[in-house]
Amino acid sequence: MQRKQEKNNRPIGIFDSGFGGLTVMSAISKLLPKENLIYFGDSAHVPYGSKSKKAVTNFTVNISKFLESKDVKLIVVACNTASAFSLDTLKKVIKVPIIGVIEAGSVTAARNTSNKRVGVIGTEGTIKSNAYAAEIKKHDNKINCFSKACPLFVPLVEEGWNKGKITEEIINVYLKDLVNKKIDTLILGCTHYPLLKNSIQKIIGKKIKIIDSATAVAMAVKDLLENKNLLRNKGAGKYCFYVSDDPEKFKTLGSKFFNNKIDKVVKVEL
Ligand code: DGL
Numbered sequence: 001m002q003r004k005q006e007k008n009n010r011p012i013g014i015f016d017s018g019f020g021g022l023t024v025m026s027a028i029s030k031l032l033p034k035e036n037l038i039y040f041g042d043s044a045h046v047p048y049g050s051k052s053k054k055a056v057t058n059f060t061v062n063i064s065k066f067l068e069s070k071d072v073k074l075i076v077v078a079c080n081t082a083s084a085f086s087l088d089t090l091k092k093v094i095k096v097p098i099i100g101v102i103e104a105g106s107v108t109a110a111r112n113t114s115n116k117r118v119g120v121i122g123t124e125g126t127i128k129s130n131a132y133a134a135e136i137k138k139h140d141n142k143i144n145c146f147s148k149a150c151p152l153f154v155p156l157v158e159e160g161w162n163k164g165k166i167t168e169e170i171i172n173v174y175l176k177d178l179v180n181k182k183i184d185t186l187i188l189g190c191t192h193y194p195l196l197k198n199s200i201q202k203i204i205g206k207k208i209k210i211i212d213s214a215t216a217v218a219m220a221v222k223d224l225l226e227n228k229n230l231l232r233n234k235g236a237g238k239y240c241f242y243v244s245d246d247p248e249k250f251k252t253l254g255s256k257f258f259n260n261k262i263d264k265v266v267k268v269e270l
Contacts, residue, residue, distance in 0.1 A: 049123025
């Protein structure tokens with residue numbers, strides 16, 4: 001166990017099944033540039049989106065315990081599938097506060113919709129869990145949610161196919177039913193989808209507002225740290241990256257998601 005660091009200097013732990021959560025880390029680093037951040041990408045077990053609740057929960061409990069051993073002051077579950085499946089369990093077994101991505105995105109969508117018709121897209125696991133619809137109903141039970149799993153989006157993004165004819169055709173096939181339901185708001189309920197945002201907007205049209213949970217989560221992190229008097233107020237934050245497999249691949253692909261170069265990645269076995 002590391003020596004206890006000064007309360008506010010302790011890092012924020014962020015994790016995902018792989019690279020996708022780096023879109024959330026990027027939003028947090030922009031909003032809170034003084035915070036030290038530790039990222040864990042579970043590249044040995046990615047994708048979570050097609051796995052069972054039990055398997056994903058086991059992985060996420062181990063990762064959260066690893067982050068706690070690094071003396072983090074807060075854990076961000078920067079993965080929609082993991083937030084949908086495991087957040088309640090993690091809140092019971094982990095001592096530090098935990099934030100998932102579903103609540104923040106749902107609140108933003110509930111505030112944005114005028115016609116009370118919201119679309120949600122995500123992995124099979126996230127959509128089957130119904131977690132977004134349940135969370136949105138907590139804020140306004142008159143909102144109608146229409147969901148669609150888009151399993152081809154993650155591999156498209158990982159191959160760097162963020163735009164172009166084939167990608168747009170796939171987006172159209174997945175999203176035309178939601179557009180026909182006259183939604184005015186669409187939640188990108190998966191960490192990879194922000195990289196498809198421009199192509200999605202082109203296909204669904206400008207009238208539908210796209211909600212990207214990364215920004216909403218960064219705001220929720222700021223509010224929580226402020227309320228607990230845990231914001232770090234000096235110097236520039238330092239970043240550490242851990243993975244459970246293939247650090248070299250993480251460096252190359254991760255830099256795209258983080259929008260910044262990633263130089264050092266450490267492999268750990270949990
Ligand atoms: N990070 C996952 C999510 O946001 C997408 C990738 C995966 O299936 O593991 O749901």
